[in-house]
Amino acid sequence: MxxxxxxxxxxxxxxxxxxxxxxxxxxxxxxxxxxxxxxxxxxxxxxxxxxxxxxxxxxxxxxxxxxxxxxxxxxxxxxxxxxxxxxxxxxxxxxxxxxxxxxxxxxxxxxxxxxxxxxxxxxxxxxxxxxxxxxxxxxxxxxxxxxxxxxxxxxxxxxxxxxxxxxxxxxxxxxxxxxxxxxxxxxxxxxxxxxxxxxxxxxxIPSFACEEEVNAWKEIAKRLASGDAPEDIPEEIWKWRSAGQTDEVFVAALTYLHEQYPDHIDTAYVPKTAAQSEEIEQRMSEAISHVLSSPRM
Incomplete structure (x- = not known):
């Protein structure tokens, strides 16, 4: 016993x-x-x-x-x-x-x-x-x-x-x-x-947000990365947006990440080990470099 x-x-x-x-x-x-x-x-x-x-x-x-x-x-x-x-x-x-x-x-x-x-x-x-x-x-x-x-x-x-x-x-x-x-x-x-x-x-630990909020963040990110305009996103989802989520550079980087790493958005809000966190930082650095070197920027 x-x-x-x-x-x-x-x-x-x-x-x-x-x-x-x-x-x-x-x-x-x-x-x-x-x-x-x-x-x-x-x-x-x-x-x-x-x-x-x-x-x-x-x-x-x-x-x-x-x-x-x-x-x-x-x-x-x-x-x-x-x-x-x-x-x-x-x-x-x-x-x-x-x-x-x-x-x-x-x-x-x-x-x-x-x-x-x-x-x-x-x-x-x-x-x-x-x-x-x-x-x-x-x-x-x-x-x-x-x-x-x-x-x-x-x-x-x-x-x-x-x-x-x-x-x-x-x-x-x-x-x-x-x-x-x-x-x-x-x-x-x-x-x-x-x-x-x-x-x-x-x-x-990336966030303490509730499940509803995290799901909305992911939906917004996927829609923006797929080319949807903010006005095309339903208000019940859009109301959960976070600051900077519609910034032009952010959206361009998000689009790159979504295209190159399809799992990026779904795994963005889950806890990660140090090695996984370092991989995400490298991805982000790669995406920002790509966006800033793009002629449209």
């Missing part, structure tokens, strides 16, 4: 925001979270109780068991961005929205989860993208590394700091100094870097 408790673990990057909430300094964080299947609700917000280490850093935390459903999360003026699939998939928008259940006095954090399809270390676990806010007066997280936490999955189970990804944990993983690596990037760029996962190969 296996009496070992199920394990949960996460990899987190922290960024200083320069903002305060009452007496507390505000930090944003993001990464991945692995937990037993069905243990967490991706349609809820969870609060986090952090623990200060002897060095003043974050030595661990507890994800508090009482979840707050999305329908109960609202801004002070009564609007919930989590009701809109497009804003609910925008990490940068959500991290700056006044929707996080924090304390102005006590150290407290809050997080959200988005299911992602990458391998887990434990076959009984599932993996989520994770992001949120930590408000603390006397805790300074490690901003220059990806911190790894692990602990048993149980009621108010504590997750201890295991060390830094690429150093004490999975030392073979090439993790650059994160302050410089993220310089100039918005927060959502974090997951588009092939850094993540507890398996042998690191992954990048």
């Amino acid at each position: 296996n009496t070992q408790k199920p394990t949960q673990r996460c990899q987190l990057f922290f960024r200083e925001t320069g903002e305060t909430f009452g007496d507390n300094k505000v930090h944003s964080f993001g990464g991945i979270f692995e937990a037993p299947k069905g243990a967490y609700d991706a349609q809820a917000v969870y609060q986090v109780a952090p623990q200060r280490g002897r060095d003043g850093g974050l030595s661990g935390f507890v994800v508090l068991p009482d979840k707050i459903p999305f329908e109960n999360i609202k801004t002070p003026w009564g609007y919930s961005p989590l009701h809109d699939p497009q804003s609910a998939s925008s990490v940068d928008y959500l991290l700056t929205s006044p929707i996080w259940p924090l304390s102005q006095v006590f150290n407290l954090g809050a997080l959200q989860l988005r299911k992602i399809d990458i391998p887990s270390a434990d076959p009984e676990n599932e993996v989520f993208g994770i992001f949120g806010i930590l408000a603390a007066s006397d805790i300074t997280p490690d901003y220059d590394s990806i911190s790894v936490f692990e602990g048993p999955h149980e009621y108010a189970g504590f997750m201890d700091l295991q060390g830094r990804l690429g150093h004490e944990v999975l030392p073979e993983r090439n993790i650059p100094p994160m302050v410089e690596h993220m310089r100039g990037d918005n927060f959502s760029a974090l997951w588009r870097k092939p850094l993540w996962g507890f398996s042998d190969e690191p992954y990048m």
